[in-house]
Amino acid sequence: xxxxxxxLFIPGPVEVSEKTFRAMCAPMIGHRGSEFKKLYAxxxxxxxxxxxxxxxxxxxxxxxxxxxxxxxxxLTTKKVLNAAxxxxxxxxxxVSKRCGKEAVALQVAWGExxxxxxxxxKLAEGGFDTFTLIHNETSCGVRxxxxxxxxxxxxxxxxxxxxxSVSSFSTQPIPMDELGIDVLLTGSQKALAMPPxxxxxxxxxxxxxRAESISDRGYxxxxxxxxxxxxxxxxxxxxxxxxxxxxxxxxxxxxxxxxEARHARHAALNAQVHDWVRARGFEFFAPExxxxxxxxxxxxxxxxxxxxxxxxxxxxxxxxxxxxxxKIKGKTFRISNMGDETSATIAExxxxxxxxxx
Ligand SMILES: Cc1ncc(COP(=O)(O)O)c(C=O)c1O
Numbered sequence: 001x002x003x004x005x006x007x008l009f010i011p012g013p014v015e016v017s018e019k020t021f022r023a024m025c026a027p028m029i030g031h032r033g034s035e036f037k038k039l040y041a042x043x044x045x046x047x048x049x050x051x052x053x054x055x056x057x058x059x060x061x062x063x064x065x066x067x068x069x070x071x072x073x074x075l076t077t078k079k080v081l082n083a084a085x086x087x088x089x090x091x092x093x094x095v096s097k098r099c100g101k102e103a104v105a106l107q108v109a110w111g112e113x114x115x116x117x118x119x120x121x122k123l124a125e126g127g128f129d130t131f132t133l134i135h136n137e138t139s140c141g142v143r144x145x146x147x148x149x150x151x152x153x154x155x156x157x158x159x160x161x162x163x164x165s166v167s168s169f170s171t172q173p174i175p176m177d178e179l180g181i182d183v184l185l186t187g188s189q190k191a192l193a194m195p196p197x198x199x200x201x202x203x204x205x206x207x208x209x210r211a212e213s214i215s216d217r218g219y220x221x222x223x224x225x226x227x228x229x230x231x232x233x234x235x236x237x238x239x240x241x242x243x244x245x246x247x248x249x250x251x252x253x254x255x256x257x258x259x260e261a262r263h264a265r266h267a268a269l270n271a272q273v274h275d276w277v278r279a280r281g282f283e284f285f286a287p288e289x290x291x292x293x294x295x296x297x298x299x300x301x302x303x304x305x306x307x308x309x310x311x312x313x314x315x316x317x318x319x320x321x322x323x324x325x326x327k328i329k330g331k332t333f334r335i336s337n338m339g340d341e342t343s344a345t346i347a348e349x350x351x352x353x354x355x356x357x358x
Contacts, residue, residue, distance in 0.1 A: 010322040011295040013189035014339040023249035024242035037233035046251045052175030058226040060199040061240045064187035067199045070221025071162045074211040076101045080130040083114040086137035113290035116148040130160045136168035139325040141297025142286045150179035171266040171294040182207035193339030198243040269337035276350045295336045317352035
């Protein structure tokens with residue numbers, strides 16, 4: 001354990017608090033015993049509040065991709081439309097195909113948002129029974145207009161609406177039931193500020209019925225298995241108990257702060273980063289009105305050596321930001337404001353960015 005502590009301001013994993021790590025060190029318990037069932041049942045109401053649902057919230061010992069792939073396997077019999085506007089959403093098209101499904105990309109350029117009218121036009125072509133959307137495309141800092149897209153989906157009742165909230169969950173309201181979302185999923189290592197390895201998701205009643213009618217949905221991500229085990233406050237297979245302990249601790253933090261206050265804090269910290277971006281003469285990669293609230297993807301319009309800058313930042317201040325994802329590496333950089341950050345810690349980061357910029 002000689003690695004020095006480098007504080008993460010990358011868009012996931014993010015910094016994990018000592019309190020969260022301590023929660024993970026609780027003595028091990030059996031996952032079919034009463035202690036686990038108590039832990040599992042105890043966190044449900046608060047998870048349901050965060051998900052905006054009366055449906056159970058399932059815990060998957062996997063990263064988000066497990067549930068993203070699982071959603072396709074559990075729901076698609078005809079054809080899936082994958083909204084694609086960045087690295088993760090582009091990959092969902094490929095993953096759908098690898099599941100042996102007919103998949104169509106609703107493709108826009110990286111940095112652009114998926115617009116409701118595009119979704120309507122494509123779904124109106126017919127034959128689709130599943131639509132996937134990444135709410136907050138982490139690779140380019142685009143926040144897609146979820147309520148407006150949800151309204152379009154209500155015009156196509158045969159289409160299941162799967163929403164990835166991996167990098168937006170708990171930073172803003174995402175009322176699953178009200179929006180008519182069929183699967184809402186997220187992961188532990190983004191705004192929940194936990195280590196990676198746990199995915200959380202909820203499934204609507206009608207999506208559960210669809211899953212029941214599909215025969216080749218596999219085992220590990222079978223929604224019906226999750227539901228069956230849920231009835232006894234358990235997971236289908238041995239779960240990552242330390243992360244579930246961490247989740248309980250994190251829910252204590254979230255509800256002590258207050259959910260609305262947490263949303264307001266993320267918005268304020270995001271605005272603080274945006275002010276810095278403007279003041280330093282940088283531009284945003286995503287257009288106004290479609291910018292993420294949990295991270296900022298900055299265009300490198302000043303043509304700086306991003307990699308060298310981040311190296312200086314890491315060596316001098318022991319902070320790290322992200323130097324751009326995939327094909328926009330170096331042309332952009334990303335700053336996260338997810339998790340437990342405060343205006344003081346963001347100010348500290350911004351001062352360190354200034355100190356190492358030139
Ligand atoms: C929006 C989004 N979806 C999905 C993923 C994939 O998550 P994981 O690698 O944890 O499965 C990521 C990872 O950063 C992401 O940002």
